[in-house]
Amino acid sequence: xxxxxxxxxxxxxxxxxxxxxxxxxxxxxxxxxxxxxxxxxxxxxxxxxxxxxxxxxxxxxxxxxxxxxxxxxxxxxxxxxxxxxxxxxxxxxxxxxxxxxxxxxxxxxxxxxxxxxxxxxxxxxxxxxxxxxxxxxxxxxxxxxxxxxxxxxxxxxxxxxxxxxxxxxxxxxxxxxx
Numbered sequence: 001x002x003x004x005x006x007x008x009x010x011x012x013x014x015x016x017x018x019x020x021x022x023x024x025x026x027x028x029x030x031x032x033x034x035x036x037x038x039x040x041x042x043x044x045x046x047x048x049x050x051x052x053x054x055x056x057x058x059x060x061x062x063x064x065x066x067x068x069x070x071x072x073x074x075x076x077x078x079x080x081x082x083x084x085x086x087x088x089x090x091x092x093x094x095x096x097x098x099x100x101x102x103x104x105x106x107x108x109x110x111x112x113x114x115x116x117x118x119x120x121x122x123x124x125x126x127x128x129x130x131x132x133x134x135x136x137x138x139x140x141x142x143x144x145x146x147x148x149x150x151x152x153x154x155x156x157x158x159x160x161x162x163x164x165x166x167x168x169x170x171x172x173x174x175x176x177x178x
Contacts, residue, residue: 091133
């Protein structure tokens with residue numbers, strides 16, 4: 001997956017070339033930011049915490065900032081009284097027509113060793129069809145129809161529970177669905 005890594009004033013940005021996946025992932029995350037402002041605060045805090053501890057670096061075997069954001073989204077959905085609801089699932093519930101796009105899947109890269117002495121070459125072997133109908137969901141209408149906000153916890157409480165949940169503190173079961 002060709003990209004350019006650009007760093008300016010301690011801020012690093014990856015610019016992907018011919019890959020729409022990051023664009024639509026960013027669009028989906030921005031939709032969740034509009035769903036509940038606490039998501040932005042919790043996510044920003046967790047990302048800053050992870051960066052300060054050098055836990056964000058997928059090239060060295062750690063998680064990417066996107067992966068951590070997905071953990072935050074997952075966590076905010078699984079609480080007994082959730083902060084977020086699935087925008088993609090809601091799009092299906094209200095029968096929005098699917099908008100499928102074709103995105104090359106770079107997770108399906110194969111290494112193919114050619115004849116002796118030749119370099120290894122990489123080839124994208126899979127195509128992923130992704131439904132982007134979530135872009136058409138009216139977030140305010142969705143919240144009203146689903147009765148959100150269901151959760152009234154503060155940002156601090158949510159951050160604390162996030163660390164308990166992913167830190168394997170079993171007392172968190174008081175707040176989760178199981």
